[in-house]
Amino acid sequence: MPETNGYTTVEFELPPVELALIRPVSCTPFVPQDAATRAERCELILRIQAEGLAKRMEHTHAKCGVLGISGGLDSCLALLVAVRACKVLCRDAKDIVALTMPCFGTTKRTRSNAEILCEALGVTFGEINITETVKSHFADIGQPADKYDVTFENCQARVRTLELMDYANKNGGFVIGTGDLSELALGWATYNGDHMSMYGVNTGVPKTLVRHIVQYVADTCGNDTLRDVLVDILDTPVSPELLPTAADGTIAQQTEKLVGPYELHDFYLYYVLRFGFSPTKIYHLARTAFDGRYEPGGPAGVAEKFLPPLLCPAVQAQLSARRPEGRLGHAVPPRRLAHAQRRLQYAVGWQN
Numbered sequence: 001m002p003e004t005n006g007y008t009t010v011e012f013e014l015p016p017v018e019l020a021l022i023r024p025v026s027c028t029p030f031v032p033q034d035a036a037t038r039a040e041r042c043e044l045i046l047r048i049q050a051e052g053l054a055k056r057m058e059h060t061h062a063k064c065g066v067l068g069i070s071g072g073l074d075s076c077l078a079l080l081v082a083v084r085a086c087k088v089l090c091r092d093a094k095d096i097v098a099l100t101m102p103c104f105g106t107t108k109r110t111r112s113n114a115e116i117l118c119e120a121l122g123v124t125f126g127e128i129n130i131t132e133t134v135k136s137h138f139a140d141i142g143q144p145a146d147k148y149d150v151t152f153e154n155c156q157a158r159v160r161t162l163e164l165m166d167y168a169n170k171n172g173g174f175v176i177g178t179g180d181l182s183e184l185a186l187g188w189a190t191y192n193g194d195h196m197s198m199y200g201v202n203t204g205v206p207k208t209l210v211r212h213i214v215q216y217v218a219d220t221c222g223n224d225t226l227r228d229v230l231v232d233i234l235d236t237p238v239s240p241e242l243l244p245t246a247a248d249g250t251i252a253q254q255t256e257k258l259v260g261p262y263e264l265h266d267f268y269l270y271y272v273l274r275f276g277f278s279p280t281k282i283y284h285l286a287r288t289a290f291d292g293r294y295e296p297g298g299p300a301g302v303a304e305k306f307l308p309p310l311l312c313p314a315v316q317a318q319l320s321a322r323r324p325e326g327r328l329g330h331a332v333p334p335r336r337l338a339h340a341q342r343r344l345q346y347a348v349g350w351q352n
Contacts, residue, residue, distance in 0.1 A: 021285075027263055027267060027289045027290060027293075028263060028266070029266075029267060029270040029274075030270055031208055031209055031212055039216055039220075042209075042212060042213045042217075043216070045205060045209070045213060046080070046081065046213060046217075049081040049085075049202075050085045050087075050088055051085075051088060052199075053082060053199060053201050054086075054088040056198075057089065060174060062172065062173050062174050063095070063171060063172035063173050064095045064096065064124075064171055064172065064173035065082050065085070065095065065173055065174065066099065066167055066174065066175050067098055067164070067175065067177075067178060068101060068160055068194075069098035069099065069100050069114045069117070070100065070106075070114060070241065071100070071109070071111060071112070071113040071114035071233065071236070072110060072236065072239070072241075073207075073210055073211060073233060073234070074178045074179060074202055074210060075114075076117060076214055076233050077180075077201075077202055077205070078176055078177070078202055079123065080217055081201045081202075082176055082201070083096060083121050083123060093121060093122040093123050094122065094123065094124050095124075096123040096124065097126060097167070097171070098114070098118045098123050098124065098125050098126070099126045099127070099163065099164065099167065100114045100115070100125075100126075100127050101127070101128050101129070101130045101159075102129050102130070102131070103129070103130050103131050103134055103156050103241075103242075104131065104242075105240075105241035105245055105251070105252070106245075107241065107245055107249060107250060107251055108249060109232075109250075110236060110251075113232055113233050113236070116229045117233070119225075120226040128163050128167075130156065130163065133163075134155055134156055134159050138152075138155065141155075148244070153240070153243065154190045154191075154193060156242050157190035158192060158193040160194065161190075161192070161193045161196055168198075174197075174198035175197045175198050176197060176200075177195075177198075177201065177203065178197075178201075179194060179195060179200060180207050181204055181207075182206045182265050182266055182269065184203060185269050186259055188255070206262075207238075207262040207266060208263055208266045209266075211234060214233065215230075215234060217230060237254045237256075238255040238262070239253050239254050239255055240255065264286065264290070267282075267286055267289060268282055268286065
């Protein structure tokens with residue numbers, strides 16, 4: 001206890017008062033608001049990604065880089081980075097092999113965009129239809145083909161990874177991962193499936209920034225065909241395409257309808273990773289930044305629904321990272337995890 005001799009103690013009560021923030025809070029903190037700064041940031045990130053991949057390819061003496069191309073946003077950025085890496089190494093873009101692996105949920109739009117993108121970039125393009133392989137696997141494990149559960153989805157993701165890994169193995173290359181930071185933070189990936197690769201180029205890039213980087217390439221590439229396909233990819237709903245298509249052949253499974261808006265997840269993620277703010281403070285900032293949006297329910301309702309799913313694994317990861325090396329036991333000590341969960345419950349119940 002501190003020494004109190006010579007001090008006068010004055011007791012008083014001060015009820016808590018919520019003060020509204022008067023400074024602006026950006027909805028997209030990962031993305032610079034100034035156009036020039038944003039373009040500079042996008043170019044820098046592309047260079048970092050490409051240089052890292054080039055170094056890895058050189059160090060492993062890889063004959064080729066293999067990635068799954070879906071016609072979606074993440075695999076699009078990974079392919080753009082891979083082509084840049086080839087330029088860094090003064091290698092032909094044909095050393096990048098992009099494989100599309102259509103199955104139950106693949107649409108004509110994404111399949112077409114995948115091929116157009118590969119042709120515009122000059123990479124090696126191939127198709128492996130995994131439908132029959134997945135059906136065979138369903139039969140092996142007794143999975144009904146008309147039961148659209150998590151097993152139905154994960155089987156497809158794992159078969160795709162199997163095809164990529166074995167193709168790379170056969171041709172002396174390695175698999176380039178496409179998953180981004182937002183998906184990894186949410187756990188929106190199939191274990192032993194698309195979360196695995198030899199080098200993930202997008203793992204440090206949040207989804208909101210992925211979109212702006214692809215837009216930056218579209219604006220600066222100087223190729224009409226490439227620009228048009230990139231713009232259409234940007235307009236395509238984010239989806240893993242693991243459930244059958246809708247009756248009209250369009251995407252039936254949309255990620256943000258399942259896990260929530262990525263701009264909210266990235267907002268939470270930014271303040272956890274960059275500043276280590278408490279859930280209560282992040283929740284308060286989110287209410288200010290997204291005021292008047294996501295009706296009905298407003299930002300408070302959306303934050304209450306989607307803040308805990310993101311922060312729980314983030315908090316656990318932070319606690320686990322602080323565990324001294326060489327010690328066994330729980331990755332997250334139960335008492336510390338319980339404390340983190342109480343903080344989350346307090347955050348989402350804050351002034352409800």
